[in-house]
Amino acid sequence: MRANKYLYIVPLDSYNSVIFNGVNKEFIKIDKDKIDSCLQILQTPDSFMNSHKSIIEYFKTLEFIVDNDSDERAVLKDIRNRFIRSKEYKTTIVPTYECNYNCWYCIQKHEPVKIDNEKIRLIIKHIKKYIIENNIDFYVLSWFGGEPLTQPEIIDWISSELFSFCNANGVDYSAGITTNGALLNDENIKMLARNKVHYYQIAIDGDEKVHNLNKHDNHSDNSFALILNNIVELLKLNQKAEVVLRLNYTLATLKSSNLLNDICEYIPIEDRCRIKVDLQKVWQIKEEKVKIEELRTLQEKLVDAGFELCTEHVFSMCYVEKEHYNMFFYNGGVEKCDKRPIDKLRGYINTNGDIVWKEKPIFQEYDLFDKNCICSDCLYYPLCYCGCPIVREDRINENNKVTCGHCSDYSIFENRIQDYCWRVLNNSKILKEEKAV
Known part of the structure; x- marks a missing residue:
């Protein structure tokens, strides 16, 4: 067994941190004083199987811990x-x-x-x-x-x-x-x-x-x-x-x-x-x-x-990433997103009812798990998904390679994890109240 590749340890407040699974968005809130102990378990789970079996099993249900032959990248793909x-x-x-x-x-x-x-x-x-x-x-x-x-x-x-x-x-x-x-x-x-x-x-x-x-x-x-x-x-x-x-x-x-x-x-x-x-x-x-x-x-x-x-x-x-998605505008134009100016829409519907692309949107041609995309092996992919697909079209360099929209600065994701976790934790109050009733 081993730790999931897409785990993130993020401070939540003055007293607690979260261990966050980027693949399935599961997380646990944990006292900061216990983080080091949890990290030891995550780093070598097999050695703690006898002494901390219940924790190991719980971590496995959250997919914090996976089998050695697991392929998280394949799951994301x-x-x-x-x-x-x-x-x-x-x-x-x-x-x-x-x-x-x-x-x-x-x-x-x-x-x-x-x-x-x-x-x-x-x-x-x-x-x-x-x-x-x-x-x-x-x-x-x-x-x-x-x-x-x-x-x-x-x-x-x-x-x-x-x-x-x-x-x-x-x-x-x-x-x-x-x-x-x-x-x-x-x-x-x-x-x-x-x-x-x-x-x-x-x-x-x-x-x-x-x-x-x-x-x-x-x-x-x-x-x-x-x-x-x-x-x-x-x-x-x-x-x-x-x-x-x-x-x-x-x-x-x-x-x-x-x-x-x-x-x-x-x-x-x-x-x-x-x-x-x-x-x-x-x-x-x-x-x-x-x-x-x-x-x-x-x-x-x-x-x-x-x-x-x-x-x-x-x-x-x-x-917008979906194969079966289109956006239709009042002027007869067709696009994948409203981020493009109204006078630069790339498609239209012909008399047969088919979409004709004067310039085909190129983001759909890129496999984000291909070697030409920086996202392929990025540990922050499940928090970003390579960003806005329309903006991504402007992030292709002279070597036809998709570049990172965050300029390799991933500190922003700490805020997003905190925001998400607090939304979930606050919503959990509603579930507790409903059960109490």
Whole structure:
């Protein structure tokens, strides 16, 4: 037996550290004074089998300890291949770049434009054809913008067509929307529910004052109240709704003394258990500037108030990597991600319903476990997955080799492990309370 190659020992607070398994994301919190003893066991587990058998067996269940002939790299490669090759077709449709807000951190140039009827018909034709030709088992439709709910009639048209098609052909169907939430009136909520749109990602930008300084328009002088009240109405009208409240934070947001009280003023306690809060820094803030103590404090407050913390996206491969994924834009363009400018989209749908690539996205051609990728033998691969696949296209050097996006500085992953572990540990309070009841 031996230790898993992808184990990380990270301080958690003044008294505890964690042993973290990068492959399966299992971890244990342990007193710092006991770390050296644990490391001795991990380094030579066979020599402790008689004296510490229960610990050895526990470490084996967490896959901290593996057999000598285990190949963790092969496991990671298999996980990646299954993720990429799954028979799920996920599409994101951007019907417009129009938006009722103008957030300072948004990378888009908002324009009052929308997709025309001919392009809608081509998108529908393509998706139906693609599902049949590729024997797709599961279709996922995502709405993005701009603000997609500025075009509810387009969402209704495309969604109803594709849901009916999937239902008739025995293809599992699900749908979600990323929205600022301001236009979630009763009519739109019912339309979305009718079209099986049950997943919602809705963002707020801080406490009430800070948020309203950022998100404002001619229709409401308090967008914070409007959005959160709309979420409550959504939960009432759609019992299947899954809401991720994305809290876009800056360093000042983490220190706000009003944030939690402002949120709880509008979200009744009985609704909070149906909302996952995803704490995401705005991209302009450097990750290493975020103090884990402040992030942890906010996490604890949110859980104590009745919310659950989102853990899914701290360590995950990007869905853009999937073989069966495409993004369709209002101008008829096709891409793999919205990071590329609207005037530089590389694909389009022809009259037969097929995607034609004027310039083929190259990230899909690279095997991250090939010798030409620095990630191949990197011990931090399962914490990074070689980073953003679109950005990765710009990290290919003159020797056709993928280079490291972290410039071989991996200190950032300590913060991410701490963030993830505290989310899980704080969420465990909810499970303990449920068992107590």
